[in-house]
Amino acid sequence: MIETLKKDKTVRWIILGFLALAITGNFMEAWVQNNIMFGLARGLAVLGLMVLWRTGLISFGHALYFGIGAYAVGLVDRNLGISDIFLRLIFAVGASAFVGFLLGFILRKYRGIFFAMLNLAFSMVLYGILVKVESLGSTDGFSVSQTTILGWAPENKYALFAAIVIACAIGAVLVQCYLKTALGSLTTAIRDNELRVEYLGFSVARAIHVKYVMSAGLAGASGALLAMALGQVDPDSMVNWPVSGELVFITVMAGPGSVIAPFLGGVVFEFLRTYAFELAPEAWQLIVGGTLLGIIFFLPMGLWSLLERIWKRRGVSS
Amino acid sequence: MKKLFTRGVIRVSALAACCAVGAMMAGTASAKDSIKVGVVTFLTGPAAGPFGVPGKNGAELVIDAINAGTLPAPHNSKGFGGATMEPVFIDEAGGGAKQVAEYRNLVEKQNVDAVIGYISSGSCMAIAPVADELQKLTIMSVCGTPRLFEEKPRSHVFRTQGNAVGDSIAAARYMVEMFPKMKSYTGINQNYAWGQDSWKFYDLAMKKLDPASQASDKPQFPKIFSGQYSAEISTMLLDKAPVVHTSFWDGDIEAFMLQGLVRGFFQQKKLVSVVGGSAVDSLGKKFPDGVVLGTRGKYGLLVREDMSDPLNAWFVTEYKKRYDVYPLGPSYQYAKAILYYKLGMDKAAKAAGGSPNQDQVMSALKNMKFNSFDGEVSMSLGEGRQAVHPVGYGITKWNAKKGEPGIEKVKYYGAECINPPAGTLSEDWLNQGMPGAKCN
Numbered sequence: 001m002i003e004t005l006k007k008d009k010t011v012r013w014i015i016l017g018f019l020a021l022a023i024t025g026n027f028m029e030a031w032v033q034n035n036i037m038f039g040l041a042r043g044l045a046v047l048g049l050m051v052l053w054r055t056g057l058i059s060f061g062h063a064l065y066f067g068i069g070a071y072a073v074g075l076v077d078r079n080l081g082i083s084d085i086f087l088r089l090i091f092a093v094g095a096s097a098f099v100g101f102l103l104g105f106i107l108r109k110y111r112g113i114f115f116a117m118l119n120l121a122f123s124m125v126l127y128g129i130l131v132k133v134e135s136l137g138s139t140d141g142f143s144v145s146q147t148t149i150l151g152w153a154p155e156n157k158y159a160l161f162a163a164i165v166i167a168c169a170i171g172a173v174l175v176q177c178y179l180k181t182a183l184g185s186l187t188t189a190i191r192d193n194e195l196r197v198e199y200l201g202f203s204v205a206r207a208i209h210v211k212y213v214m215s216a217g218l219a220g221a222s223g224a225l226l227a228m229a230l231g232q233v234d235p236d237s238m239v240n241w242p243v244s245g246e247l248v249f250i251t252v253m254a255g256p257g258s259v260i261a262p263f264l265g266g267v268v269f270e271f272l273r274t275y276a277f278e279l280a281p282e283a284w285q286l287i288v289g290g291t292l293l294g295i296i297f298f299l300p301m302g303l304w305s306l307l308e309r310i311w312k313r314r315g316v317s318s
Numbered sequence: 319m320k321k322l323f324t325r326g327v328i329r330v331s332a333l334a335a336c337c338a339v340g341a342m343m344a345g346t347a348s349a350k351d352s353i354k355v356g357v358v359t360f361l362t363g364p365a366a367g368p369f370g371v372p373g374k375n376g377a378e379l380v381i382d383a384i385n386a387g388t389l390p391a392p393h394n395s396k397g398f399g400g401a402t403m404e405p406v407f408i409d410e411a412g413g414g415a416k417q418v419a420e421y422r423n424l425v426e427k428q429n430v431d432a433v434i435g436y437i438s439s440g441s442c443m444a445i446a447p448v449a450d451e452l453q454k455l456t457i458m459s460v461c462g463t464p465r466l467f468e469e470k471p472r473s474h475v476f477r478t479q480g481n482a483v484g485d486s487i488a489a490a491r492y493m494v495e496m497f498p499k500m501k502s503y504t505g506i507n508q509n510y511a512w513g514q515d516s517w518k519f520y521d522l523a524m525k526k527l528d529p530a531s532q533a534s535d536k537p538q539f540p541k542i543f544s545g546q547y548s549a550e551i552s553t554m555l556l557d558k559a560p561v562v563h564t565s566f567w568d569g570d571i572e573a574f575m576l577q578g579l580v581r582g583f584f585q586q587k588k589l590v591s592v593v594g595g596s597a598v599d600s601l602g603k604k605f606p607d608g609v610v611l612g613t614r615g616k617y618g619l620l621v622r623e624d625m626s627d628p629l630n631a632w633f634v635t636e637y638k639k640r641y642d643v644y645p646l647g648p649s650y651q652y653a654k655a656i657l658y659y660k661l662g663m664d665k666a667a668k669a670a671g672g673s674p675n676q677d678q679v680m681s682a683l684k685n686m687k688f689n690s691f692d693g694e695v696s697m698s699l700g701e702g703r704q705a706v707h708p709v710g711y712g713i714t715k716w717n718a719k720k721g722e723p724g725i726e727k728v729k730y731y732g733a734e735c736i737n738p739p740a741g742t743l744s745e746d747w748l749n750q751g752m753p754g755a756k757c758n
Contacts, residue, residue: 029426029427030422030426031422031423031426031427034419034422034423034426035419035423038419128541131509131510131542132509132510132539134511134514137511138510138511138514139438139440139510139511139512139542140439140440140443140463140511141413141414141415141440141443141444142443143443143444143447226415230415230418230419231418231447231448232414232415232418232444232447233415234413234414234415234440234444235413236412236413236414236416236440237412237413237414237415237416237417238413238415240413242412270419274420274423274427277408277409277420277423278406278423278427278428281361281407281408281409282361282362282407282409284362284409285362
């Protein structure tokens with residue numbers, strides 16, 4: 001396994017790319033650092049969605065797990081005073097994966113629009129609860145205290161930035177490993193022909209369940225990291241349906257080509273929104289939506305396919 | 319192996335170089351004769367119509383007037399401490415966490431000198447700790463949660479709007495004074511932080527002001543933006559309580575009014591609307607007479623006809639001239655926050671004898687007393703960072719002569735009548751029965 005990992009080009013690129021990012025992060029302007037941090041954190045959830053997408057499933061409700069992750073961080077901070085990044089992540093991923101595991105029993109039976117909308121329904125249940133319950137902060141949410149790393153309280157944001165970069169690299173490598181396993185290589189097979197997969201001796205329901213729990217855990221980690229980066233959780237920016245929409249948006253924009261694509265997509269999205277906000281404060285959604293339309297028309301396999309094309313051309317000419 | 323390592327190093331440094339280029343895209347520093355200020359308000363979504371756009375219009379009108387030096391005396395000096403303001407408008411839609419990201423962009427990317435705005439309490443609570451962390455002067459203009467200054471002392475945050483507890487106390491005082499015989503009350507409020515708080519404070523204030531009064535055991539909390547209230551209206555019609563308290567705003571209040579109107583709801587119940595001002599203009603003649611209406615200050619409908627204050631007269635006239643509609647509460651609130659910043663800059667510039675730095679501006683802003691478009695404002699709570707000002711209520715009455723909405727029996731409650739003395743938490747003060755309140 002480790003041998004194949006060493007040979008895996010993608011893994012090498014992940015390690016090199018994220019290492020470079022972690023080093024240069026220290027010299028970036030604060031706002032660039034922030035945007036990359038938010039983009040990468042969101043990328044983790046997109047990574048989970050990408051795995052589902054490769055199976056032919058789109059979820060319009062992953063804000064459920066994103067929100068559970070974020071609120072797990074907020075709640076263990078407020079009620080137990082836990083500020084350590086590892087403990088916070090363990091709680092967040094544990095809680096979201098557990099809920100994903102339970103709901104997975106229902107959701108693994110559905111495909112297509114039914115899968116998408118059922119997910120949406122579950123996420124809106126959580127939204128409804130959060131908005132109505134005053135002790136959970138209602139619509140105002142609550143703030144999250146500064147994150148510490150093994151008892152050390154870093155003075156600037158760079159430590160958290162580096163931690164997020166590392167967490168994302170680990171997530172990407174793990175998913176890449178998973179995709180190389182037998183269960184992982186079923187991903188596209190299930191999309192193409194479920195019956196054949198069953199005849200091969202695999203349980204489609206179980207394979208989908210595993211992917212679902214994985215995507216839930218990743219979305220939980222993503223929400224947790226974003227909550228720590230922002231220092232605030234609230235239902236409108238963590239659990240409401242536009243959040244799920246944004247995740248699907250980035251998934252489509254990034255394309256299913258590689259496990260690196262979601263992070264690229266996340267960062268591009270963050271910068272796109274920043275500039276759209278700045279250029280057209282009253283019509284920024286138009287710019288963001290227009291960009292997605294453009295990508296769907298001209299790059300149906302997402303931004304990643306553009307990079308692939310460039311690489312291929314370079315490979316031919318040199 | 320060595321070759322692999324070298325290749326790795328080359329790749330890392332190539333990528334690092336790419337990232338470094340991005341890192342060097344630094345923002346430009348602002349010149350001293352102009353200042354850049356972020357103005358945040360709802361520009362999209364349901365809150366844009368009744369709050370965001372009137373707020374933005376109010377801000378724009380006053381910024382232009384100050385830049386040109388055309389405000390009435392004594393505020394007719396040109397600019398902000400002599401500098402021209404260049405506003406950067408930002409959309410508040412999307413929740414607190416998103417606002418934190420945008421706030422960071424404003425401060426760290428656009429290098430603004432100050433940030434003014436925020437309507438939702440959620441945004442204010444999310445922004446305040448970041449403002450202190452980034453050490454950027456931030457003036458909140460509309461949000462009402464008392465938690466902003468009572469939970470924690472703030473170092474860089476100011477608020478020119480009185481908090482929601484004062485609004486509710488004023489509403490309760492008005493009801494006790496004008497309708498002493500109506501002893502029981504119910505409420506219809508949206509089920510989220512603002513609606514829950516409004517009901518809680520109104521209920522508490524009523525209990526303290528008139529111990530014989532009684533809250534219904536069935537206050538209604540429909541979902542925000544649900545738009546359909548027939549079930550709630552039926553329930554409240556069956557309820558014996560004659561008074562109905564509501565903190566509805568936006569399309570919700572319009573829908574509620576229209577649906578209540580056909581059922582004869584307002585002939586049977588006395589409605590107390592805390593922020594219904596925007597609906598009065600949009601519904602026009604359909605808005606029922608006899609509704610007790612507040613605007614959270616000397617704003618909007620309450621002072622539309624009152625031209626005795628030259629600042630208010632200027633504001634109403636110029637606003638109407640430029641936008642062809644009357645200013646609403648948020649227009650006044652944004653205008654006030656901008657004016658407050660100007661006065662702080664002027665005072666600090668005078669003391670410093672040139673362009674003041676942020677600390678000088680902040681110490682000028684602290685504990686300031688000033689005359690705004692809505693009369694006297696005193697920054698006396700929250701260690702000199704939180705404004706208190708009178709809050710008024712009146713009863714709607716269609717003005718047939720002008721063909722416009724009108725209001726009568728307007729009464730204002732002074733700042734010290736509805737706010738606790740410095741150092742006391744609003745909710746505690748309310749619970750203690752408002753000791754030391756000075757009402758005239």
